[in-house]
Amino acid sequence: MRLLQTTTLRLEEFFAGSAIDQRLGIPGIPKYAILSHTWGFEEITFQDIMGDITITRHKAGFNKVRDSCRQARADGYAYIWIDTCCIDKTSSAELSEAINSMYRWYKDSAICYTYLSDVLIHPKTSNSTHHPRHPFYTEDCMQYSSSPSYSRWFSRGWTLQELLAPVKLQFFDKNWNSIGMKEDHINAISGITNIDLFALNGGDLRRLSIARRMSWAASRQTTRIEDMAYCLLGVFGINMPLLYGEGATAFIRLQEEILKISNDQSLFAWKYPIVEFYQDKYSEDFKLQGLLAPAPELFRHSDAISQFYSETAGRAFPVSTSKGVQVEFLMCQDMGYPSGLVYLAMLNCPIGHVPGR
DSSP: OEEEETTTOOEEEOOOOOHHHHHTTOOOSOOOEEEEOOOOTTOOOHHHHHSOHHHHTTSTTHHHHHHHHHHHHHTTOSEEEOHHHHSOTTOHHHHHHHHHHHHHHHHHOSEEEEEOTTOOSSOSOOOOOSSOOOTTBOHHHHHHOSSOOBOGGGGBSTHHHHHHSOSSEEEEOTTOOEEEEGGGGHHHHHHHHOOOHHHHTTOOGGGSOHHHHHHHTTTOBOSSTTHHHHTTTGGGTOOOOOOTTOTTHHHHHHHHHHHHHOOOGGGGOOOOTTOOSOOSSOOTTOOOOOSSOSSGGGGTTOTTBOOOOOSSOOSOOOEEETTEEEOOOEEEEOTTSTTSOOEEEEOSOOBSOOTTO
């Protein structure tokens, strides 16, 4: 893991110590702050930090690096991790390792600074009389718009794990004015993201159904389609290789990996928006769908589904094979169809009883 020295702006590499090293007092990774943000113009890269710093200082993204280091120093941290410059993204192996480790890195940080570049809590002038001030409304919304809009940070795929993982998280506006800690705005954040308080307060995500966790990503976006799957690895405790160029297959692979560690059938509790019920005849352009969802957005209405707990062994775990998903369902015939060929599969997951709601 590379960390940026907050005084010299030099990168240093550290390795996690073993249990024996810790007992012997051998240092591993030092305490560090970590930055959560949305990417903008001329972000500072690994190559910029390793190159001529006098040139790097003139790039638009340098101020964000400089100011985050300044905040970390003020809080007593000698190191900070910033995704734009602490990963050599020209190395596919290093990028894969970093993305598979990122949830843990945010969780292990001493504090996460969440920088909202489109929010200004103390504007010099404001002509807005449309709606009351909200800590996460965008600057443009506050001044010019009659309808509120929240910071772009709340709509990005990667920031989901950056919201959930850190033990301590502090928000800042574009001028690095503190907006407060996560716990100060916990109800507002829950309302914006549809993430329940149990998860936002650090509850064990494994207690929440797969469908529930998928629903958190339903309205989020990533620049690359593969990242919509890769940004969810930590949320589901999954490690898998990255294959940029595979497109939507990445999300199918993610679900196949989830099948290996969970028998929670809420994974199949998603809804295709253009298909309501079984039909005897479909249009020629209709494409059959398998058990696995093609995208997280199809879990948009699955937020109230919980996983089924049982003291006794239930049906066999679903298995992904070369021919598809092999799974056992309780089946019943749908008598509404005269052909007698239509059956309903009962998912082993109830609606409601989500922890923390």
